[in-house]
Amino acid sequence: xxxxxxxxxxxxxxxxxxxxxxxxxxxxxxxxxxxxxxxxxxxxxxxxxxxxxxxxxxxxxxxxxxxxxxxxxxxxxxxxxxxxxxxxxxxxxxxxxxxxxxx
Amino acid sequence: xxxxxxxxxxxxxxxxxxxxxxxxxxxxxxxxxxxxxxxxxxxxxxxxxxxxxxxxxxxxxxxxxxxxxxxxxxxxxxxxxxxxxxxxxxxxxxxxxxxxxxxxxxxxxxxxxxxxxxxxxxxxxxxxxxxxxxxxxxxxxxxxxxxxxxxxxxxxxxxxxxxxxxxxxxxxxxxxxxxxxxxxxxxxxxxxxxxxxxxxxxxxxxxxxxxxxxxxxxxxxxxxxxxxxxxxxxxxxxxxxxxxxxxxxxxxxxxxxxxxxxxxxxxxxxxxxxxxxxxxxxxxxxxxxxxxxxxxxxxxxxxxxxxxxxxxxxxxxxxxxxxxxxxxxxxxxxxxxxxxxxxxxxxxxxxxxxxxxxxxxxxxxxxxxxxxxxxxxxxxxxxxxxxxxxxxxxxxxxxxxxxxxxxxxxxxxxxxxxxxxxxxxxxxxxxxxxxxxxxxxxxxxxxxxxxxxxxxxxxxxxxxxxxxxxxxxxxxxxxxxxxxxxxxxxxxxxxxxxxxxxxxxxxxxxxxxxxxxxxxxxxxxxxxxxxxxxxxxxxxxxxxxxxxxxxxxxxxxxxxxxxxxxxxxxxxxxxxxxxxxxxxxxxxxxxxxxxxxxxxxxxxxxxxxxxxxxxxxxxxxxxxxxxxxxxxxxxxxxxxxxxxxxxxxxxxxxxxxxxxxxxxxxxxxxxxxxxxxxxxxxxxxxxxxxxxxxxxxxxxxxxxxxxxxxxxxxxxxxxxxxxxxxxxxxxxxxxxxxxxxxxxxxxxxxxxxxxxxxxxxxxxxxxxxxxxxxxxxxxxxxxxxxxxxxxxxxxxxxxxxxxxxxxx
Numbered sequence: 055x056x057x058x059x060x061x062x063x064x065x066x067x068x069x070x071x072x073x074x075x076x077x078x079x080x081x082x083x084x085x086x087x088x089x090x091x092x093x094x095x096x097x098x099x100x101x102x103x104x105x106x107x108x109x110x111x112x113x114x115x116x117x118x119x120x121x122x123x124x125x126x127x128x129x130x131x132x133x134x135x136x137x138x139x140x141x142x143x144x145x146x147x148x149x150x151x152x153x154x155x156x157x
Numbered sequence: 158x159x160x161x162x163x164x165x166x167x168x169x170x171x172x173x174x175x176x177x178x179x180x181x182x183x184x185x186x187x188x189x190x191x192x193x194x195x196x197x198x199x200x201x202x203x204x205x206x207x208x209x210x211x212x213x214x215x216x217x218x219x220x221x222x223x224x225x226x227x228x229x230x231x232x233x234x235x236x237x238x239x240x241x242x243x244x245x246x247x248x249x250x251x252x253x254x255x256x257x258x259x260x261x262x263x264x265x266x267x268x269x270x271x272x273x274x275x276x277x278x279x280x281x282x283x284x285x286x287x288x289x290x291x292x293x294x295x296x297x298x299x300x301x302x303x304x305x306x307x308x309x310x311x312x313x314x315x316x317x318x319x320x321x322x323x324x325x326x327x328x329x330x331x332x333x334x335x336x337x338x339x340x341x342x343x344x345x346x347x348x349x350x351x352x353x354x355x356x357x358x359x360x361x362x363x364x365x366x367x368x369x370x371x372x373x374x375x376x377x378x379x380x381x382x383x384x385x386x387x388x389x390x391x392x393x394x395x396x397x398x399x400x401x402x403x404x405x406x407x408x409x410x411x412x413x414x415x416x417x418x419x420x421x422x423x424x425x426x427x428x429x430x431x432x433x434x435x436x437x438x439x440x441x442x443x444x445x446x447x448x449x450x451x452x453x454x455x456x457x458x459x460x461x462x463x464x465x466x467x468x469x470x471x472x473x474x475x476x477x478x479x480x481x482x483x484x485x486x487x488x489x490x491x492x493x494x495x496x497x498x499x500x501x502x503x504x505x506x507x508x509x510x511x512x513x514x515x516x517x518x519x520x521x522x523x524x525x526x527x528x529x530x531x532x533x534x535x536x537x538x539x540x541x542x543x544x545x546x547x548x549x550x551x552x553x554x555x556x557x558x559x560x561x562x563x564x565x566x567x568x569x570x571x572x573x574x575x576x577x578x579x580x581x582x583x584x585x586x587x588x589x590x591x592x593x594x595x596x597x598x599x600x601x602x603x604x605x606x607x608x609x610x611x612x613x614x615x616x617x618x619x620x621x622x623x624x625x626x627x628x629x630x631x632x633x634x635x636x637x638x639x640x641x642x643x644x645x646x647x648x649x650x651x652x653x654x655x656x657x658x659x660x661x662x663x664x665x666x667x668x669x670x671x672x673x674x675x676x677x678x679x680x681x682x683x684x685x686x687x688x689x690x691x692x693x694x695x696x697x698x699x700x701x702x703x704x705x706x707x708x709x710x711x712x713x714x715x716x717x718x719x720x721x722x723x724x725x726x727x728x729x730x731x732x733x734x735x736x737x738x739x740x741x742x743x744x745x746x747x748x749x750x751x752x753x754x755x756x757x758x759x760x761x762x763x764x765x766x767x768x769x770x771x772x773x774x775x776x777x778x779x780x781x782x783x784x785x786x787x788x789x790x791x792x793x794x795x796x797x798x799x800x801x802x803x804x805x806x807x808x809x810x811x812x813x814x815x816x817x818x819x820x821x822x823x824x825x826x827x828x829x830x831x832x833x834x835x836x837x838x839x840x841x842x843x844x845x846x847x848x849x850x851x852x853x854x855x856x857x858x859x860x861x862x863x864x865x866x867x868x869x870x871x872x873x874x875x876x877x878x879x880x881x882x883x884x885x886x887x888x889x890x891x892x893x894x895x896x897x898x899x900x901x902x903x904x905x906x907x908x909x910x911x912x913x914x915x916x917x918x919x920x921x922x923x924x925x926x927x928x929x930x931x932x933x934x935x936x937x938x939x940x941x942x943x944x945x946x947x948x949x950x951x952x953x954x955x956x957x958x959x960x961x962x963x964x965x
Contacts, residue, residue, distance in 0.1 A: 059960045068953045070674075070700050077960035088674060102216055106716035109704040109764075109954075111677045118677035120704035120712060125676075135602055138224050155960060 059155045064148055067092065072108035072117070077155060082144055083108040084153065085128055087115060092153055093128040094146045100124075100139030107141070160188045163460070164249060164259035166239045166404065168193025170202055171433025171449035172265030173221055178457030180229055186461065189231045190257060192249075194238040195288060198223055203446055203577070203610050205292050206313075206478050209320025211863050215289055220608075242408035244426045261428050261460060264416060266401040268434040268444065272394050273308065277370030283392045286317045295393065299324035302390030306330075306379050308367055310337040312477060314395035315354065319479045321393070322358050323863065329387050330354075331362045331379070341475045341486035345502065346509050346525040353482055353507075362387060398444050400435045415442040420467030422456040432456050438470060445473045446609055447576045454579070474535050474576055476528070476612050485531040488538055489513050489521030496520060499552055512552055517545040519552075532565075532616055536572030565619045574616050577609030585617065589624045596640055597621070636896070639678035641670045646896050649683070653690050661687065661698045677703065682897035685784070688820050689892050692932045705782035708954060709940045710767055713760065718767060720759045722776035723817065726791045726809035726829075727755030733776060740773050754788035754826065756781065765957045771941040778941045780818060784898070787826045789813040790838065794831030794848070801831035803848030808877050809837075815881060816888065818937040819930075822895040822904075825888065826861075829853075840868050843901040844884055849873075853880055857887060857913075858905035866902045869910045872917075886923035889930040890916060 061075050067086040074097055075082045081097040083106075093115070099105040105121035112118075115128050125134040126141055133139035147154040163179075165172050168191050176189060193199075199221040207213050226233045239249045242262060250256050270285020272278055282302075284294045295317070298305070305321045307314045310332030318328045330337075336347040337354075351361060365385070370392060371378040380386045400415040411417045411425040415437030422430045422438075433449045434442065443449060448471035458465035474487035492498045492513060501510045506526065512534060513521035519538040524531055534552075537544065544552055568574075570583030588594060588603045597617050601607045607614045637643055644652070649668065658664045661683045665675050675683070680701035688695045705711050710718035722737070737757055741749050747761035756779055762770055771778075781787060789812045792798065794805030809829040816825075828839040831848040839845025841861040845868050846853040852875035859868030871887065874880045890913065895904040905913065917923055944950045 061960045062958070066952075071953050074957040075960045076957060081957075082960070102222075103714055104716075105714060106712075109708060109712065111680060111701070111703060113672060113674035113676055113680070121714060123677055136598070138222055140224075 057156070058147070060152055061094075061146075061155045062153045064092070064151045064153050067153070070112040072097075072110065072112070074108045075155075080144075082155065084146075085112055085117065087112070087128070089115075092146050092148055094144040094155060095126075095128060095131055096142040096144075098141070099126075100133060100141055101137075160186060161260040162258055163187035163189045163261045163263070164257060165189065165191045165263040165265055166242075166249065167191075167263075167265035167267055167433070167435070168195065168199055168233065168235065169265060169267045169433065170199065170220070170446060171267070171453055172263060173199040174450050175263065175265070175432055175453035175457050175460075176229075176231070177221075178454050179460055182457060182461035182463060187261075189229075190259075191226070191231055191233045192237055192239050192251060193233065193235045195290070196236045197289060198226065198233065198235070200289065201609060202288070203478075205286070205289070206316035206320055208289075209286075209292055209295060209317065210323045210480070211320075215292070239404055240407075242404065242410070242429065244408060244410070244429060247428065259428070262430070263456070264405055264410075264424070264429065264431040264435060265433045266404060266435045268398040268400045268442075270394055271397040271399045273367060273396060275367055275370050277372065277376070278394075280370055280372050280376045281374055282372070282376040282390060283370060283394065286313055286393055286395050287398070295321060295391065296324060298391040299326050303327055304329075304388050305391040305393065306387060306389040307393045307395055308379075309395035309397070310334075310361070310363075311340065311395065311397075312338060312475060313398075314393070315350075315359075316478055317393050317395050318354075318359050319357070321391075326391070327360070328358070329360045329362055329389070331365050331367060331381075331387075333364065333366055335364050337361075338477070338486075339490075341490065341523075342484070342525070343490050343492075343511065343523055346484065346486075346511070346523050349507060349509055349525050350477075350482060350484060354479070357479075357481060398434065400437070400442055402435060405431070405435075413437055413440075420455075420469070421459045421465070422452055422468065423459075430456055430460075438468065441470055443471060443473070445475065447471060447473055447573075447579060450577070450579050472539050474522070474531065476531075476610065478610060478612070483524075483526055483528045485522065485524040485528040487522045487531075487535050488519070489515070490523060514544060517543050519544060529615075532572060532574055532613070533568050535576075536568055539573070540569075540571075565616060565623045574620065575604075575606035575609070575613045577613075578605040580604050580606035582620065585620050586624050589621060595621065595625065598640075638682055638897075639676055641665070641672045641675050641679050642668065644668060646682075646686070650686055650690065653686060659687070659691065659695070661701045675701075681706075685820055685822065685897050688936075689933075692929060693936050695936065706784070708764065708767070709778055709782065709944070710762075710764075711782040715761075717761045717763055719781070720762055720767065720770055720774070721752065721756055721779040721781035722774050723779040723813075724756050724776075725813045726789055726806050728791075728806055728810065729757075736774055736776070740770055743773070744770060752781065752788075754781070755790050756788055763957075764955055767955050768941075768944050768951050772945045777817075777939050783820075784823050785819055785821055785825065786813065786816045787824050789827040789829060790842070791829045792831050792836035794829075798831060800834060801848065802850055803831045803853060805829040805831035805837065805846070805848060808846060808853070808880055811877060811881060812884060815934070816884070818939075819888070819892075819934060821888065821892055822897050823900045825901065827884075841865070842868065844868075844887065846880060851875055855880070855883060858902045858910070860900060860902040862900075864902065869905070871910075871914065882923060882927060883917070885930045886917050886926040887913070889926040889933075892933075893926075893929075 069086050072083040082094050083097045085093045097106050099119045101122045109120040110117040116125050124137045131141035131143040145156045201218040201220050204218040238252045240252050241250045248258050270287045284291050305326040306329045307318045308331045310330050318330050321328045337351050366382040368382050369380040378386050378388045402412045405412050405416045416431035418431050418436045418438050422432050432452050455465045455468040477484050496513045496515045499512045508526035511523045518541045522534045568582045572582050574582050594600050597614050600617050607617050664683050684698045684701040746759045750758050752758050789809040791805045791809035795801035825843045827844045828837040828842040829846040830837040830839045839847050841859040845856040855871045856868030857871045860866040
């Protein structure tokens with residue numbers, strides 16, 4: 055059994071601006087990239103001081119953490135060198151105009 | 158093969174570097190356990206002085222974060238010390254009672270500050286300068302106390318003193334001898350250094366022997382042998398370091414000053430090694446990073462079962478990490494009968510260079526004021542090159558006719574570029590070629606060069622130029638906007654005009670950006686330059702702005718925001734105060750605070766409440782977050798103050814109303830004082846006005862931040878209109894010529910005050926500058942109101958949604 059959570063309507067997602075969703079205890083950010091894909095990561099920076107990611111600047115498949123400027127991959131959640139860390143990535147399914155978050 | 162158990166006591170730079178080298182050579186050979194008595198992963202101890210000096214934070218100097226240990230399978234115990242090594246049973250026992258077996262054990266316990274055994278040295282406020290804890294103590298002390306005394310005028314003492322100055326303390330440096338850094342500098346260079354540091358604000362008490370620390374619970378002063386005293390709220394002992402050998406001693410390992418090791422870092426006990434500052438090799442104990450890394454390399458190879466070249470000891474060079482001071486020293490310092498010296502001393506430029514030659518080989522180097530040749534000279538010294546056939550000029554150039562790259566070209570491949578990490582020219586050049594590296598950062602990531610003290614970065618840049626030739630030369634001479642492009646600010650601005658580029662994406666696309674959508678450095682910069690060039694027609698690219706400007710509020714570290722309404726000139730009224738109070742109450746704002754710029758800030762507001770808060774405040778944004786005019790601070794002035802000669806509030810309000818919301822390369826702060834008592838601190842503002850009998854003196858380029866700078870007198874004005882006219886022209890000239898993120902203080906120093914005065918002296922120039930300024934100002938609208946009125950903006954930036962579950 056797969057839990058599917060319908061998160062948003064695809065057309066309502068602005069390009070290159072993170073959208074925050076609360077799902078249970080998780081706070082998830084959805085990014086619609088320039089290439090049309092939708093990526094979802096936890097809204098929490100792995101920087102030791104923490105911070106959110108939704109307001110970061112989006113470039114291609116990366117987001118720059120708004121507080122400490124770490125460059126984070128939206129594909130695998132890896133923080134790019136010289137910094138190190140990992141952000142949780144959530145699988146996303148887009149069908150027609152619906153964006154689902156798979157649990 | 159089953160893994161052997163490797164245990165390391167100590168979690169510092171030497172030990173961890175040994176493990177890094179070992180993991181490269183034999184990743185699967187050991188189960189590694191590390192004990193560190195500090196609560197942190199491995200950090201860059203050399204950079205503590207930059208933390209203290211405010212240039213970086215503790216987080217930034219972590220070299221191996223927790224993930225590194227985890228991903229390399231290393232078990233790390235922090236905050237836990239080893240009390241004894243049982244070398245018979247091959248076990249260690251920690252202060253928590255933990256017992257762990259080992260096959261091989263490395264002692265890398267480093268060293269600690271030598272605390273002079275003076276009466277009173279146990280009082281509060283006496284510290285060494287060795288670790289993060291010391292650093293934090295000093296930062297804390299600087300917040301509530303004024304006067305610091307540093308005992309010791311050596312490398313560490315002077316770096317600590319500079320840090321304490323930056324923290325706003327008055328600093329005395331006490332030194333036993335007549336010359337500072339006498340182990341690294343000769344008297345001439347030492348005096349030059351003392352002069353520079355005195356000018357930076359250090360007070361020197363030379364030839365003073367400390368005998369007693371005064372005070373009850375906390376230190377209040379220091380007494381010297383000659384009977385004199387000096388007051389002190391904080392005493393930093395920086396007279397030297399002492400290897401941590403206690404553990405080795407109680408465990409029956411041979412110790413003199415340090416733990417005695419042979420050429421493979423083995424102690425007298427089998428399977429126990431020592432590396433770093435705690436080790437003593439051929440009667441030498443090293444306190445600089447380069448030798449420790451060299452030792453680590455040998456030990457790692459030895460543990461990996463590869464027979465390395467034996468460690469032969471190290472020749473080291475020293476630099477002082479204090480801004481405004483360029484010095485380098487290695488080997489012998491003072492001339493004697495067996496040496497010949499080549500000297501250059503240019504008192505006018507503050508440059509002094511001395512190379513000592515013994516038996517036709519360089520035996521010592523002292524450079525002050527210009528250290529570009531340090532790498533080349535050090536290389537010649539290390540290799541014991543015969544210099545008898547060189548002329549004195551070619552050994553030591555006068556420093557007048559430098560062209561970039563000339564030094565690195567003459568270096569041989571095994572000459573060291575990065576002394577800290579032991580990276581040679583050959584290694585760097587090979588890495589540049591093999592991996593197509595084009596920036597200093599890339600070279601650092603690939604080779605570690607430049608990643609410890611950072612002083613060799615200019616040489617790495619020269620090497621890039623030398624290796625890549627024209628490809629790099631062009632960009633080496635200029636500062637590119639960021640790694641996405643080879644173009645400089647001026648070139649991009651010229652292209653925008655020439656090709657009539659109108660959007661950020663278009664600029665990146667047409668000018669061949671490496672990353673199609675840029676990065677967090679270039680996007681905000683391009684957005685600014687486009688807005689500056691296209692004045693009234695530019696449509697701002699909100700998503701190319703960084704968080705605060707995008708959200709029109711300051712983000713705090715927990716993801717909440719600060720709301721700071723506009724209060725022109727710092728003047729408010731009962732109605733606004735009531736509204737602020739009501740909002741603070743209704744939204745349970747955690748902190749209401751008066752800011753340094755005379756405004757009221759509401760701290761800790763969730764982003765989804767921002768539009769509602771703004772609506773209820775019904776006041777314009779105070780732009781406390783932007784690269785724009787922040788606040789105009791004013792004193793009460795002639796309206797109420799008996800000393801006031803000018804209506805400072807009046808002018809302040811006019812300035813703030815005129816220039817609010819304007820995009821500038823960096824933030825701009827202003828101040829207006831009604832008289833020279835200067836209650837509005839106009840002397841340290843980007844633009845400050847000081848009232849005098851017949852008008853205002855206008856000061857520019859002041860700065861109250863990390864680099865404190867007093868403003869320079871730009872001109873005198875007699876009326877408010879004139880004040881606005883000069884301000885408009887000056888600001889516009891700054892907007893048109895500064896690099897993005899260049900504060901006016903830096904810009905002014907780069908452009909030169911006289912040049913700016915010359916430009917602005919011409920009335921016609923001022924008029925056209927103001928014309929462009931006024932045109933730009935028409936473009937702005939109130940951003941909070943815009944968010945309140947525009948549903949799309951609210952939805953895009955200020956909404957948090959609940960996800961809706963569908964179970965299948």
